[in-house]
Amino acid sequence: MEAKSIEDVRELATEDIMSPWKLAWRRLKKNKLAMLGLYILAIMVLLSVVGPLVSPYTMEQMDLSNIQSPPSLAHPMGTDEVGRDVMTRLFYAGRISLSVGLFAVVISVVIGSVLGGIAGYYGGFIDSLIMRIVDIFMSFPFLPLLITIAAVMSDWKVPPQYRMFVVMILIGILSWPGLARIVRGQILSLREQEFMQAAEALGIRDRRKIFRHLLPNTYASIIVSATLDLGSAILTESSLSFLGLGVTPPTPSWGQMVQVARDLYTLQMQPWLWIPPGICIFLTVMAINLFGDGLRDALDPRLKR
Amino acid sequence: MADDLLAIHDLRTYFYTEDGLVKAVDGVSFKIKKGEVLGVVGESGCGKSITAMSILKLIDPPGKIISGDVIFEGINLIELKEDDIRKIRGASISVIFQEPMTSLNPVFTIGDQIGEAIMLHQDLDKVNARKKAIEMLKTVGIPRADEVVDEYPHELSGGMRQRAMIAMAISCNPKLLIADEPTTALDVTIQAQILELMRNLKNDLGSSVMLITHDLGVVAEMADYVIVMYAGKIVEEAEVVELFKNAKHPYTIGLLQSKPVIMRDEDRLNSIPGQVPNPLHMPSGCYFHPRCSHAMDICRESQPELKEVCEGHKAACWLYEGVI
Amino acid sequence: MGEVLLKVNNLKKYFSITAGVFQHTVGYVRAVDGVSFEINKGETLGLVGESGCGKTTLGRTIIRLQDRTSGEVYFKDKDVFKLKREELRKLRPKMQIIFQDPYSSLNPRMTVGEIVGEALLEHNMAKRNELQDRVVKALEMCGLSSYHIRRYPHEFSGGQRQRIGIARALILDPDFIVADEPVSALDVSIQAQIVNLLMDLQQSYGFTYLFISHDLSVVKHISHRVGVMYLGSMVEMADKKELYENPLHPYTKALLSAVPIPDPTLKRERIILEGDIPSPANPPSGCKFHTRCPFVMKKCSEEIPEYKDAGSGHFVACHLL
Ligand SMILES: Nc1ncnc2c1ncn2[C@@H]1O[C@H](COP(=O)(O)OP(=O)(O)OP(=O)(O)O)[C@@H](O)[C@H]1O
Ligand SMILES: Nc1ncnc2c1ncn2[C@@H]1O[C@H](COP(=O)(O)OP(=O)(O)O)[C@@H](O)[C@H]1O
Ligand code: SF4
Ligand code: SF4
Ligand SMILES: [Mg+2]
Ligand SMILES: [Mg+2]
Numbered sequence: 028m029e030a031k032s033i034e035d036v037r038e039l040a041t042e043d044i045m046s047p048w049k050l051a052w053r054r055l056k057k058n059k060l061a062m063l064g065l066y067i068l069a070i071m072v073l074l075s076v077v078g079p080l081v082s083p084y085t086m087e088q089m090d091l092s093n094i095q096s097p098p099s100l101a102h103p104m105g106t107d108e109v110g111r112d113v114m115t116r117l118f119y120a121g122r123i124s125l126s127v128g129l130f131a132v133v134i135s136v137v138i139g140s141v142l143g144g145i146a147g148y149y150g151g152f153i154d155s156l157i158m159r160i161v162d163i164f165m166s167f168p169f170l171p172l173l174i175t176i177a178a179v180m181s182d183w184k185v186p187p188q189y190r191m192f193v194v195m196i197l198i199g200i201l202s203w204p205g206l207a208r209i210v211r212g213q214i215l216s217l218r219e220q221e222f223m224q225a226a227e228a229l230g231i232r233d234r235r236k237i238f239r240h241l242l243p244n245t246y247a248s249i250i251v252s253a254t255l256d257l258g259s260a261i262l263t264e265s266s267l268s269f270l271g272l273g274v275t276p277p278t279p280s281w282g283q284m285v286q287v288a289r290d291l292y293t294l295q296m297q298p299w300l301w302i303p304p305g306i307c308i309f310l311t312v313m314a315i316n317l318f319g320d321g322l323r324d325a326l327d328p329r330l331k332r
Numbered sequence: 333m334a335d336d337l338l339a340i341h342d343l344r345t346y347f348y349t350e351d352g353l354v355k356a357v358d359g360v361s362f363k364i365k366k367g368e369v370l371g372v373v374g375e376s377g378c379g380k381s382i383t384a385m386s387i388l389k390l391i392d393p394p395g396k397i398i399s400g401d402v403i404f405e406g407i408n409l410i411e412l413k414e415d416d417i418r419k420i421r422g423a424s425i426s427v428i429f430q431e432p433m434t435s436l437n438p439v440f441t442i443g444d445q446i447g448e449a450i451m452l453h454q455d456l457d458k459v460n461a462r463k464k465a466i467e468m469l470k471t472v473g474i475p476r477a478d479e480v481v482d483e484y485p486h487e488l489s490g491g492m493r494q495r496a497m498i499a500m501a502i503s504c505n506p507k508l509l510i511a512d513e514p515t516t517a518l519d520v521t522i523q524a525q526i527l528e529l530m531r532n533l534k535n536d537l538g539s540s541v542m543l544i545t546h547d548l549g550v551v552a553e554m555a556d557y558v559i560v561m562y563a564g565k566i567v568e569e570a571e572v573v574e575l576f577k578n579a580k581h582p583y584t585i586g587l588l589q590s591k592p593v594i595m596r597d598e599d600r601l602n603s604i605p606g607q608v609p610n611p612l613h614m615p616s617g618c619y620f621h622p623r624c625s626h627a628m629d630i631c632r633e634s635q636p637e638l639k640e641v642c643e644g645h646k647a648a649c650w651l652y653e654g655v656i
Numbered sequence: 657m658g659e660v661l662l663k664v665n666n667l668k669k670y671f672s673i674t675a676g677v678f679q680h681t682v683g684y685v686r687a688v689d690g691v692s693f694e695i696n697k698g699e700t701l702g703l704v705g706e707s708g709c710g711k712t713t714l715g716r717t718i719i720r721l722q723d724r725t726s727g728e729v730y731f732k733d734k735d736v737f738k739l740k741r742e743e744l745r746k747l748r749p750k751m752q753i754i755f756q757d758p759y760s761s762l763n764p765r766m767t768v769g770e771i772v773g774e775a776l777l778e779h780n781m782a783k784r785n786e787l788q789d790r791v792v793k794a795l796e797m798c799g800l801s802s803y804h805i806r807r808y809p810h811e812f813s814g815g816q817r818q819r820i821g822i823a824r825a826l827i828l829d830p831d832f833i834v835a836d837e838p839v840s841a842l843d844v845s846i847q848a849q850i851v852n853l854l855m856d857l858q859q860s861y862g863f864t865y866l867f868i869s870h871d872l873s874v875v876k877h878i879s880h881r882v883g884v885m886y887l888g889s890m891v892e893m894a895d896k897k898e899l900y901e902n903p904l905h906p907y908t909k910a911l912l913s914a915v916p917i918p919d920p921t922l923k924r925e926r927i928i929l930e931g932d933i934p935s936p937a938n939p940p941s942g943c944k945f946h947t948r949c950p951f952v953m954k955k956c957s958e959e960i961p962e963y964k965d966a967g968s969g970h971f972v973a974c975h976l977l
Binding site: 050226 | 760
């Protein structure tokens with residue numbers, strides 16, 4: 028038998044085991060922009076989670092003696108028209124905006140990857156059927172539908188905390204088709220890979236082929252596209268709330284807080300009310316996109332050394 | 333020397349990759365005489381293509397030519413400006429690549445592409461350039477040349493595409509033709525056609541050829557002089573007969589023995605153990621020592637130089653230290 | 657001659673060419689077009705031919721990785737295409753395949769240990785606690801080491817990956833292995849390692865191989881018998897020595913003479929064929945080789961030459977004989 032090269036063995040033995048995930052993380056760490064995105068995102072999450080706990084005010088606490096006051100030591104971002112602390116509301120709004128985005132994406136990932144996976148694996152009629160549904164969803168007039176639903180909800184007097192869930196679910200349901208397409212495409216091309224032929228030749232059962240061979244190879248692209256979707260979900264929520272169709276007062280969300288800028292006086296004279304939430308939206312979405320793009324590069328399926 | 337067409341001296345081309353420094357070509361020197369076919373052999377990744385690309389300064393970042401001279405007809409190409417070297421590319425020196433599909437532009441017809449190359453370097457108008465293109469296609473043995481001239485690359489088979497590439501490459505009577513694995517992507521019978529064509533053209537045009545390949549058989553058939561590369565360095569060079577009959581470097585010997593020969597019967601192939609070193613973690617001393625059965629202490633410590641080991645035959649190996 | 661392990665009878669595999677929005681069939685690629693042969697236990701049958709002549713398709717169809725168009729394949733006297741799904745799955749370990757591309761043939765998200773060992777568990781051929789030992793043994797037989805078991809494919813070179821692919825096949829103790837260009841993607845110095853490994857394993861375990869390659873020298877080295885394919889048909893098959901010393905079919909002759917020989921002092925008569933390989937979607941009539949054959953006669957374009965024994969098991973399909 029061939030003498031194996033002792034050198035290679037030694038080299039490999041002393042090196043760390045590089046799982047594909049570890050490798051991706053190492054590449055990601057080298058990408059400065061992506062890491063910047065990650066840090067900003069982490070700060071945003073941290074502030075939203077911890078901020079309200081350490082703040083001396085609560086979200087609803089009004090101070091009628093101190094309304095519409097500009098930033099001061101007591102209220103670093105000023106107060107609003109009923110004297111609530113803007114900074115505290117900003118933290119709460121972050122919780123809402125981030126979780127609306129997150130849940131919407133979870134919904135979209137679950138629907139999208141299951142349907143995309145089924146379409147790609149079984150092909151034929153099932154594939155055609157699912158892809159036609161995708162086409163229908165993709166050509167749906169998004170905004171008019173939301174406006175209608177918002178109007179209906181106002182009519183039925185749906186309480187604000189439930190409206191938030193409706194928004195999550197709606198965004199999720201409307202954004203799965205893109206993901207389904209990606210997963211389907213991935214599965215289609217994976218099925219042609221020789222390692223799937225090898226699995227067949229080894230007599231591996233279907234269940235294991237799907238869950239152990241196919242799916243893990245799609246995680247990377249699902250994560251990337253979910254991350255980027257998270258950005259757009261947050262943006263969508265903000266736009267809807269800004270238009271008064273999403274999260275409604277008294278529950279704050281970033282988009283809903285910017286809404287105050289719709290009157291010229293606030294826009295000009297009370298920038299502390301709308302600039303901070305605006306910046307939050309901008310920074311978060313920007314950070315998510317930077318991070319997502321970095322992830323895409325780091326998880327490049329062509330695993331080079 | 334008067335009969336040297338190209339002389340390369342201590343060429344170094346490095347890649348500054350994310351993972352570290354890759355010394356793709358590391359101190360390579362050689363000459364190509366007028367009318368000579370120089371064979372360059374070595375395994376994938378040993379720096380054959382990068383050497384060829386460096387001659388024409390076709391190295392993109394993160395790659396960089398660190399040092400070296402490439403003297404072509406008395407001019408140092410490395411010092412030329414982009415505009416000046418462009419006049420040499422495709423005219424005095426032209427290149428044929430391994431994968432003809434990627435080097436032909438899919439949206440232009442064969443005639444357009446050959447015609448453009450001709451007009452760029454010769455004083456011909458469109459009509460005459462086209463005539464010349466058809467003539468060139470006939471020279472390389474393409475049947476129906478006057479129809480093929482209006483076809484797109486994807487309409488041709490691999491062999492035909494490679495012929496079209498050759499037609500384009502020789503359309504300006506280059507003094508040096510660099511052929512980078514010109515037949516690797518082709519079938520044996522088509523390879524035989526292309527090699528035959530290249531042999532005839534070389535004799536007719538009298539150009540020099542730098543033939544890059546990993547196939548020792550192709551080298552034996554085509555080359556006059558052979559260079560063997562390993563891990564970015566030349567490890568052995570000699571005239572073709574001398575090299576095949578009297579190989580000196582353990583790597584060359586291993587390479588020759590590891591390929592079964594159709595005319596011989598061997599019981600067992602003599603393989604070289606281990607694998608090509610990782611360019612990011614080159615071994616110390618002689619790069620070949622982890623795989624060499626003759627490795628000595630000195631091999632692990634310092635790198636042998638390429639020296640004459642007998643007349644007209646150079647090798648870089650400590651076994652031959654002090655032989656001459 | 658030994659016992660017949662695999663018998664292929666007039667096997668055809670056509671791929672339909674579809675066009676238009678409705679994907680209707682407009683023609684067929686005759687990838688394998690009526691091929692018959694036998695492989696004996698313990699032998700290596702080499703299969704050569706130029707790209708697109710149907711070698712891979714033949715190799716994959718005889719172990720039923722894809723369906724046939726017509727014809728039969730008997731593996732140990734069982735008709736492979738008559739087996740039910742679960743019966744076929746149970747038979748799988750006995751018929752293995754090694755792939756050409758050492759990159760796409762290993763799942764990038766699985767460790768080497770899992771890749772090599774999973775089939776043992778799927779077929780209850782090993783208990784969980786003995787799995788690791790079995791895998792290590794298989795890896796060691798292929799010149800890898802137990803260190804490698806927890807690593808991922810991307811950490812290995814092409815040659816090492818090919819060894820993993822071989823370990824994955826041999827751990828199941830197969831009777832028959834299709835080796836589809838197992839060395840074509842490797843460097844010359846690594847090719848010899850893999851060829852030697854395959855030959856050593858055959859010696860130790862009595863494997864039977866169908867060794868597919870376009871490299872006539874490698875096939876000559878490793879095979880006992882060799883078959884030559886052209887455009888989906890077998891044109892010649894004989895014992896190695898006989899085929900290489902006394903080729904009868906004009907195509908085989910041209911193919912052999914086209915192989916470059918690493919000996920610059922040797923000058924040979926060379927047959928340079930005219931033209932390109934025709935498309936298998938639209939093969940020439942009669943003898944498929946007649947468009948390039950230097951000995952073509954009138955009859956050749958009209959009648960299909962019979963594939964017959966020209967004496968002592970040397971099969972050939974040509975009107976010259
Ligand atoms: N764009 C690049 N970026 C980084 N490294 C590179 C690049 N191009 C080439 N290299 C490295 O340079 C070395 C020499 O490459 P080169 O392409 O010359 O090899 P070769 O001998 O022609 O191989 P092959 O037969 O595979 O074409 C290799 O180690 C390769 O990985
Ligand atoms: N899935 C497929 N669909 C259509 N044509 C195919 C398919 N697989 C192979 N072919 C065709 O069948 C012929 C034989 O292919 P193959 O067996 O892969 O050749 P080889 O292995 O000898 O290179 C080729 O013309 C190829 O294009
Ligand atoms: S220098 Fe030493 S290790 Fe290198 S080839 Fe010569 S004998 Fe072998
Ligand atoms: S049958 Fe005719 S065309 Fe075919 S190989 Fe024989 S002589 Fe040539
Ligand atoms: Mg190259
Ligand atoms: Mg093939």
